[in-house]
Amino acid sequence: MAAGVAVGRLTEERKAWRKNHPYGFVAKPQSVADGSVNMMVWQCIIPGKAGTDWEGGYYPLTLTFSEDYPSKPPICKFPQGFFHPNVYSSGMVCLSILSESSGWRPAITVKQILVGIQDLLDTPNPASPAQNEAYGFFVKDLAEYKRRVRQQGKRYPPKD
Template sequence: MSLAQGRLQEERKNRRKDHPYGFFARPEPSGEGSSNIMKWNAGFPGKKGTDWEAGVYKVSMDFSAEYPAKPPKCKFVPPLFHPNVYPSGMICLSILNDGEEGDWRPAISIKQILLGIQYLLDNPNPASPSQSEAIHLYTNDKPAYKQRVRPEAEKNKL
């Protein structure tokens, strides 16, 4: 078993004991009762009191053989209208970047990643735009931005 697989097995065990209400994260089924420990399906509810509250947001997490030295690639499925989400669904968040530009540390857990993404939904980072229309509305017309966000929550209801 590789270092990455061992760490992900440990994360899986810990998730069963400790995860915030409404959050989920599990390896993707790969058929015949087995699962792919290197690819996870995860999700979380929008925070109460925010425009995202009504939805449950699904995230695909792809881990490389270099995990935990390198962060997983995380993307919303389906993609969201958000200043820090690329049209492909890829999430632009500092804790998901390694190197000089990023804040990734091997000690960051899947739980912490999901909490960070949940926080990002209602607290976009204008310094790191990924969608031109979303960042334009967010910085120049907050009421119009909020109007565009509400359908995202509706679209992502369970």
């Protein structure tokens, strides 16, 4: 029964997203080989914010929902090795609103998650480092950190 609640909520979120979503963002359930969709896994794209070192990049993110959604947050992952102080080497995003024990609330929507992650890209939280390399550059060599961010953005150009 729990999966029914999760799928129902995600179906509603998909409808709301189609009607109104931030420019440049993509969020859609994963297509399955048989032509159906898997509502529990969404493929997303987060555009880098204009005027930041992230601008020009369109960063792929996968949201994986459990049968306990919306009681529990989705797992949000960038590609493995994504360069950011608050992204683990596995690609998993470390953000308070995604933490079941601290900031998660069932009212948080997919749109709020994606906008929150976009904000995190340019404003890392040094109090919650998840990746030593990116964190080290962020706190000790900001010029090199920014160079690597811009370089990473080139690996994720807009899709036509």
